[in-house]
Amino acid sequence: MKHDKHGPPDSRAISRRAFIKGAGAIAATTGLIRTPPASADAAPDAQDGIVERIGPGAQTIELKINGEVKRVTVEPRVTLLRALRDHLNLTGTKLVCDRGACGACTVHLDGKPVTSCMVLALDARGHEITTIEGLLTPDRMSPLGAAFVEHDAAQCGFCTPGMMMSMAAALASNPKAQLEDVKRAVAGNICRCGTYPHVFAAALSVVRGGNRGES
Numbered sequence: 001m002k003h004d005k006h007g008p009p010d011s012r013a014i015s016r017r018a019f020i021k022g023a024g025a026i027a028a029t030t031g032l033i034r035t036p037p038a039s040a041d042a043a044p045d046a047q048d049g050i051v052e053r054i055g056p057g058a059q060t061i062e063l064k065i066n067g068e069v070k071r072v073t074v075e076p077r078v079t080l081l082r083a084l085r086d087h088l089n090l091t092g093t094k095l096v097c098d099r100g101a102c103g104a105c106t107v108h109l110d111g112k113p114v115t116s117c118m119v120l121a122l123d124a125r126g127h128e129i130t131t132i133e134g135l136l137t138p139d140r141m142s143p144l145g146a147a148f149v150e151h152d153a154a155q156c157g158f159c160t161p162g163m164m165m166s167m168a169a170a171l172a173s174n175p176k177a178q179l180e181d182v183k184r185a186v187a188g189n190i191c192r193c194g195t196y197p198h199v200f201a202a203a204l205s206v207v208r209g210g211n212r213g214e215s
């Protein structure tokens with residue numbers, strides 16, 4: 001399955017897989033924060049010295065979520081998804097597979113869709129995080145949200161927030177998206193209820209309406 005949203009866009013950040021692999025020799029619950037490359041064309045391995053060890057105990061960190069800075073105390077092993085849901089009560093982001101395979105936990109990091117179950121909360125520091133609550137609320141419906149309702153694009157709803165986050169990012173970067181583009185946008189989002197044709201219709205109606213799905 002095509003899925004390329006497994007980590008933060010910043011090369012500084014380490015993926016959950018890299019974290020577990022790197023931390024294994026030291027302690028399973030120790031966070032390893034790496035320095036940014038000294039120059040963009042330097043070999044990453046040569047630049048990637050570990051300069052800071054965090055943990056294994058819980059740490060208080062700041063995350064910028066939906067425009068607000070939130071303080072949260074989490075162990076280094078805690079994913080962004082768990083931090084959002086279990087510590088910050090932002091439960092619109094769904095936990096389904098917890099392994100980067102279904103897309104239900106998709107949020108935006110600096111405007112790019114990522115599966116939040118594959119990003120450590122520590123690695124989300126310094127990024128702009130947007131969750132489904134930042135995209136729309138029942139009182140502040142976005143055009144994409146309204147189009148999902150109009151086109152009956154949700155059934156059980158478990159995939160819907162992630163589907164909408166993926167689609168919103170795609171429409172923001174390509175306001176003239178066509179059918180193939182919107183299909184590609186949710187290629188990593190699994191819907192067991194089979195709402196795909198409705199999701200595509202909703203997205204294309206937003207494109208025809210001439211707006212970018214977010215505001």
Ligand code: FES
Nearest residue numbers: 096098100103117
């Ligand atoms: S819960 Fe994160 S991809 Fe499935």
Ligand code: FES
Nearest residue numbers: 155159191192193
């Ligand atoms: S609406 Fe049920 S999984 Fe997509």
